[in-house]
Amino acid sequence: xxxxxxxxxxxxxxxxxxxxxxxxxxxxxxxxxxxxxxxxxxxxxxxxxxxxxxxxxxxxxxxxxxxxxxxxxxxxxxxxxxxxxxxxxxxxxxxxxxxxxxxxxxxxxxxxxx
Amino acid sequence: xxxxxxxxxxxxxxxxxxxxxxxxxxxxxxxxxxxxxxxxxxxxxxxxxxxxxxxxxxxxxxxxxxxxxxxxxxxxxxxxxxxxxxxxxxxxxxxxxxxxxxxxxxxxxxxxxxx
Numbered sequence: 001x002x003x004x005x006x007x008x009x010x011x012x013x014x015x016x017x018x019x020x021x022x023x024x025x026x027x028x029x030x031x032x033x034x035x036x037x038x039x040x041x042x043x044x045x046x047x048x049x050x051x052x053x054x055x056x057x058x059x060x061x062x063x064x065x066x067x068x069x070x071x072x073x074x075x076x077x078x079x080x081x082x083x084x085x086x087x088x089x090x091x092x093x094x095x096x097x098x099x100x101x102x103x104x105x106x107x108x109x110x111x112x113x114x
Numbered sequence: 115x116x117x118x119x120x121x122x123x124x125x126x127x128x129x130x131x132x133x134x135x136x137x138x139x140x141x142x143x144x145x146x147x148x149x150x151x152x153x154x155x156x157x158x159x160x161x162x163x164x165x166x167x168x169x170x171x172x173x174x175x176x177x178x179x180x181x182x183x184x185x186x187x188x189x190x191x192x193x194x195x196x197x198x199x200x201x202x203x204x205x206x207x208x209x210x211x212x213x214x215x216x217x218x219x220x221x222x223x224x225x226x227x228x229x
Contacts, residue, residue: 004157031215043158043201043219056213090157096215101146101205103217105157 002027004106006091012112013081021076021109023091031094032074033058033103034066036087043090049074081113116141120202120220127227130191135200135223138184143207147185148217149178150201158201161187192227199224 004025013019025032034046035058045058049068063085065077074093078085088110094103121136139147146165150158162171164180171178175196177188187200203217 040221042221043203043217045216048213048215050215058213058216088155092157094215101163101215102160103148104160105150107157108155110155 002104004091004093004104006089006106006109008109009107010110012114014114015082016080019078019081019111021078021089021091021111023074023076023106024072025074025091025093025104026072027093027095027104028071029093029095029104030071031096032068033092034064034074034076035090035092036060036085037090037108038087046076046089081111083113086111086113116204116206116218118202118204118218118220120200120223122223123221124224125226127189127192127225129193129227129229132188132190132192134189135187135225136184137187137202137220139202139204139218140183141204141206141218145205145207145214147180148203148205149185149187150203152199152201152222154199161200189225192225194227194229197225197227 007022030051033048035043037043044060046064047066049055055066091106092103118139146163149161152158162178167182169180175190179186199222201222202220
């Protein structure tokens, strides 16, 4: 089954404790993104990756890091989480071909930083 | 500035009561307009992509249409299971930001269908 998976789905942590949220897709997509979703602010892109070893900042990259060492994986790293990073996070992947582009989303990771 | 505005913010319908959701956009050349459905606490689920004015796509009770300035998501005879937030996003054909794959998102319309 074609899908994007994220782990963990729920996470409670404390300020300053490094964490990683994993994202994996099995569709051989070259483009992957991380979003955060907050009430009243909608979906905002954190980082994106055009392909392996090619990553760049989105609209709200502060406090986050990413890496793309393999095509299927795109982990999101919070080196020193703060309470304002409490949010619902989504990983997404897509490919563009024949004028068709569909972005597939993971199930989400709900993060609470105390 | 590229922007997407969805209206209404919230809509409550009776089962069987047809209606439309609006997505208006300003973008420097439209590469694609996307509709997604999102259930609470879950990831957005792809519904449609529209690429040019006049294009229409249908899926069950949903029909999406596109003009040069807006898109409509028509819901015909909705059922309670159609209750969700419907998100609209656009992809610009021309961008200075370096990411021509970026989606610009609206805040969504929260739809509730009462039985």
